[in-house]
Amino acid sequence: MTEAQGSAGAEHARYAPGTPCWVSLMVHGLEATQDFYRGLFGWEFRPGPQQLGPYVRALLDGREVAGIGTLPRGRQLPVAWTPYLASDDADTTAETVRLCGGTIGVGPLDAAEAGRMAIGSDPAGAVFGIWQGAAHVGAAVSGVPGTPAWNELRTFDTVGVTKFYETVFGFEAEGAGSTDTDYVTLRVGGRPVAGVLGMGDALPRDRGPHWTTYFEVDDPDTALERVTELGGQVLSPARDAEHGRVALVTDPEGARFALVRSVR
Known part of the structure; x- marks a missing residue:
């Protein structure tokens, strides 16, 4: 990421x-x-x-x-x-x-x-x-708080849809190398630029397949407090992941996005 x-x-x-x-x-x-x-x-x-x-x-x-x-x-x-x-x-x-x-x-x-x-x-x-x-x-x-840090497609499974993006945009697709995670990294010129996460039945039915944008922040935990103060909602609290500390939120109209403090 x-x-x-x-x-x-x-x-x-x-x-x-x-x-x-x-x-x-x-x-x-x-x-x-x-x-x-x-x-x-x-x-x-x-x-x-x-x-x-x-x-x-x-x-x-x-x-x-x-x-x-x-x-x-x-x-x-x-x-x-x-x-x-x-x-x-x-x-x-x-x-x-x-x-x-x-x-x-x-x-x-x-x-x-x-x-x-x-x-x-x-x-x-x-x-x-x-x-x-x-x-x-x-x-x-990019690369500073308040800028988009990553975009991730959340879909049912990665196989068919990854081929679509490879063909249309010329991405190079790299699997996660694990049978436990259905995840593909999309690369341009060898550089990772986006991800595809296959969620199967865990994909929210009210949303269907969708892209999620991650925005860089200094401190996701503090940012979550600010989200709620401003009228947004926290969908998942901040947690440590492979690429940094991540939380999922919505703005007051319900637009979903992620907050991330990237590992550098």
Whole structure:
């Protein structure tokens, strides 16, 4: 996990195709959501491309790290963090998604001068984005508190869906090497960039297959207290794992995400 985003405070000029380069959240209450993440991560906000409605980019020390937009009125869509995977050609990637059994629900379309994007889902139903960067290549900094540290697909089993991501994005897949854990690490150029966790019957039925974004924090235990103070919920308390100390939470609208203090 810790290798995926590089060294602390690393800035990015360009992301290799397939690499998670951005995360975005669509919500009902944009102002209240900004207040929550401002209080939790210290984010500041400025307006972003408005193609899909009101949208803001979150910044740390003036550098972009994530986006938050408003869901269309009257549409009951899941409130969830969505990772965007880098592409040199969003149209070709979107067509490959369709050919490999996935779907494209939005786009491809231009996001002003920022780039070209699409939103799709894999054959199991997990939603992800495609981003062809232009003026905006993606997150400008990583490896510091308040930035995305890792993205993990939680699905029924890894076999079929891993082949989908290998074919569409050119990932190299590496199994966990253990019969006890159905886990695959996705690599780009030999570097781990994302994970796939097969959960079988333990996958929450109310969620189905979905991507989970991990955000770096200094202290997950302290961050959990802040989450509840700000109106979020703790789904699983902080625990020590292979890649660091991790907790799973939701924001006030129910968007799930993880907090992690990575092992460095």
